[in-house]
Amino acid sequence: MPPAIEFREVFFTTPQGRVLLDKISLALEEGTTTAILGRSGSGKTTLMRTVNRMVEYTGGDVLIQGKTNRDADLIALRRGMGYVIQETGLFPHFTIERNVGLVPEIQGRPKLERQTHSRELLTAVGLTPETFASRYPHQLSGGQRQRVGLARAMAADPPILLMDEPFGALDPLTRAEMQDMLRTLLQRLRKTVLLVTHDLDEALYLAHRIVLLGDGKLIANLTPQEFLSSSQPEIRSYIQAFHRGERDPAGSNPQGVQP
Amino acid sequence: MNSFFSQYGSEIATLTLEHLWLTASAMLFAAVIAIPAGIWLTRSPRWANPILTLANILQTIPSLAMFGFLLPLPWLGDRAARIAILALTAYALLPILRNTYAGIRNIDPSVIEVAKALGLTNMQRLFKVELPLAASFILAGLRTATVTCVGIATIAAAVGAGGLGELIFRGVASVDNRLVLAGAIPAALLALAADAALGLLERHYRTPRQQPG
Numbered sequence: 001m002p003p004a005i006e007f008r009e010v011f012f013t014t015p016q017g018r019v020l021l022d023k024i025s026l027a028l029e030e031g032t033t034t035a036i037l038g039r040s041g042s043g044k045t046t047l048m049r050t051v052n053r054m055v056e057y058t059g060g061d062v063l064i065q066g067k068t069n070r071d072a073d074l075i076a077l078r079r080g081m082g083y084v085i086q087e088t089g090l091f092p093h094f095t096i097e098r099n100v101g102l103v104p105e106i107q108g109r110p111k112l113e114r115q116t117h118s119r120e121l122l123t124a125v126g127l128t129p130e131t132f133a134s135r136y137p138h139q140l141s142g143g144q145r146q147r148v149g150l151a152r153a154m155a156a157d158p159p160i161l162l163m164d165e166p167f168g169a170l171d172p173l174t175r176a177e178m179q180d181m182l183r184t185l186l187q188r189l190r191k192t193v194l195l196v197t198h199d200l201d202e203a204l205y206l207a208h209r210i211v212l213l214g215d216g217k218l219i220a221n222l223t224p225q226e227f228l229s230s231s232q233p234e235i236r237s238y239i240q241a242f243h244r245g246e247r248d249p250a251g252s253n254p255q256g257v258q259p
Numbered sequence: 260m261n262s263f264f265s266q267y268g269s270e271i272a273t274l275t276l277e278h279l280w281l282t283a284s285a286m287l288f289a290a291v292i293a294i295p296a297g298i299w300l301t302r303s304p305r306w307a308n309p310i311l312t313l314a315n316i317l318q319t320i321p322s323l324a325m326f327g328f329l330l331p332l333p334w335l336g337d338r339a340a341r342i343a344i345l346a347l348t349a350y351a352l353l354p355i356l357r358n359t360y361a362g363i364r365n366i367d368p369s370v371i372e373v374a375k376a377l378g379l380t381n382m383q384r385l386f387k388v389e390l391p392l393a394a395s396f397i398l399a400g401l402r403t404a405t406v407t408c409v410g411i412a413t414i415a416a417a418v419g420a421g422g423l424g425e426l427i428f429r430g431v432a433s434v435d436n437r438l439v440l441a442g443a444i445p446a447a448l449l450a451l452a453a454d455a456a457l458g459l460l461e462r463h464y465r466t467p468r469q470q471p472g
Contacts, residue, residue: 054376079378089373092466093391106383136467152377162376 002066003027004160004192010050011059012043012216020046022216023060028209030159031190035203037238038213044196047213048162051194052078064160079103082153082191086165088145090137096122096148097133103156121151126181143174150182154189161193168198179205200242204228212238263437271426275445278422281340281415282408282449285347289404293352294397297359298385307360314353322346322411326418343415343422350411351404355397362396363389394464402457409450413442423449 005028012021020043028034036044049055050062053069062069069077090099098105100121101114109117119129125147137145146166153161166182167175183206186193197203203210203224210227212220212235219234220227227235300307320328329335329342366389374384390397416424423442430438 052376054372075378075380077378078376081376083373083376085369085373087367087369089367089369089371091370091374091388091392092367102379102387103377106379106387138467 001030002063004030004032004065005051005194006063006066007047007050007060008063009060010047010057010062012046012050012055012057020216021050021057024213024216024218025060026211026218026221028192028194030192032208033186033193033195033206034209034211035195035197035207036211036213037197037200037203038219040198042213043216044213045164046216048164048194048196051160051162052081052083079107079156080158080160082150082156082158082161084146084149084153084161084163084166086168088137088149090145090148090152092137094136095133096127096135096137096140097129099137099148100151100155102152107156117155118151121154122148124154124185125151127151141174143170143178146170146178147181150185154191159192161191163193164196165198166195167202175199175202182206200239263441267426267438267441271423271441271445274421274423274425274442275449278409278412278424278446278449281343281347281412281420281422282405282453285344285351285408285412286401286405288344288348289351289355290401292348293355293400294359297356297397298363298389300356300360301363301389311353311357311360314356317349318353320349322350322414323417325349326415326420330418339415339418339420342418343412343420346415347408347412351408354403354407355400358396358400358403359393362393362400365396366392391464392466395461395466398457398461398464402454402461405453405457406450409446409453413446 007024007026009023009025010021011019011023013019024043024047026034036047038044046055050057051064051069053072053074064072064077064080091102094102097115097118100118104114104117119133122129122132127144127147132140132144132148137148140148150166153163167178170178179202186206193206195203195207204227207224210220210222210224211218212227214234220230220232222230222235228239230236296310300310325346326342329346332342335341335345370388370392371384374388379387412422413424413427415422416428423446426438426442427446428442430436430440430442
């Protein structure tokens with residue numbers, strides 16, 4: 001069976017000639033979650049956006065279930081993928097129920113079916129439909145909005161989910177709740193997930209594979225265990241930078257080293 | 260006073276209707292031109308500046324001069340109402356065009372991004388997301404344009420297009436303030452009524468937003 005998503009030497013330069021993706025090759029097996037890590041500007045989001053062609057790559061190929069997405073029908077391609085971003089992008093003039101049911105609505109599914117399905121999805125992401133279905137996005141907290149964004153992404157039951165820093169704007173407690181919810185959901189639904197994140201712990205907790213990008217190049221593609229035990233300098237420095245606060249809380253000197 | 264109304268009452272009513280008709284036709288033409296043009300500008304933003312500047316220039320032509328310019332033109336000059344409607348349409352373009360453009364451009368970019376990424380077609384994005392979210396902006400533009408046009412339409416009487424301006428001009432010529440007021444008051448009331456009605460619509464379509472704080 002072909003991988004759910006395969007990048008083959010994907011290359012992207014801006015019209016000004018800046019190389020944002022430098023021949024990235026990577027395969028995502030069906031039903032797995034892959035986290036993409038890297039510093040800001042490393043090309044994480046750009047790589048994710050080549051999958052649904054929100055970015056038109058300039059070289060190489062992106063294959064979805066073995067077929068290039070280069071000449072796929074853009075609308076059909078995008079409807080086959082859930083899309084979740086940090087800002088949620090909920091439609092402010094629609095109720096929560098209509099936000100969730102929008103993709104089925106544009107696919108022309110009957111209203112009753114849409115309503116039932118929206119309510120099931122709201123329950124699945126931990127929101128009581130009786131309370132939330134008729135509310136508007138501005139009446140929800142950040143975490144609740146993100147849950148709605150996730151429910152909407154799954155409304156057409158797409159096999160692939162693209163997530164760009166979905167929990168990046170949430171406080172640590174809410175973020176942990178969301179990660180738990182997503183993990184449970186993904187174990188049940190077995191979607192192929194491409195998760196762009198800054199959060200190493202999130203990547204380790206949710207992903208089967210961890211990909212590290214640097215300056216548009218693929219630096220590593222490892223399992224979480226391999227990633228943690230890797231001796232590759234780029235990986236070591238990424239891990240160290242991330243965990244610096246834990247080793248040295250608030251500038252204290254736990255090792256007792258004399259100044 | 261009573262004798263004034265019995266003498267001019269039906270004329271005031273006719274001229275009010277005429278005034279309304281001139282303004283409404285111009286608004287209809289202007290909306291049909293400026294709303295699609297505003298949408299098109301959001302798709303081709305490099306044209307936005309030149310087109311908005313052009314509409315701006317149209318707006319600055321003194322209205323009496325504009326009516327005068329159009330008078331000698333063939334076909335148009337045959338019927339004064341045509342001139343009036345064309346001139347009023349030109350004045351109404353800018354507020355509608357500008358607000359349609361700004362209303363769509365001001366939508367939260369993440370909303371547009373998600374609309375594209377979820378696979379909405381261009382038309383679905385326009386009708387389900389962009390126009391509803393820009394509706395209060397567009398209505399605000401229509402409101403400004405309508406109020407402006409009700410005022411400018413009084414000057415259309417100068418080229419014989421009728422409307423309430425006729426009473427005003429006659430009143431000025433005959434130094435009869437009652438006639439001036441008989442034209443000016445209904446015109447002001449029309450403007451206020453249009454302003455209030457469109458203002459209600461505008462508030463109705465305002466998008467619910469998070470209260471600050």
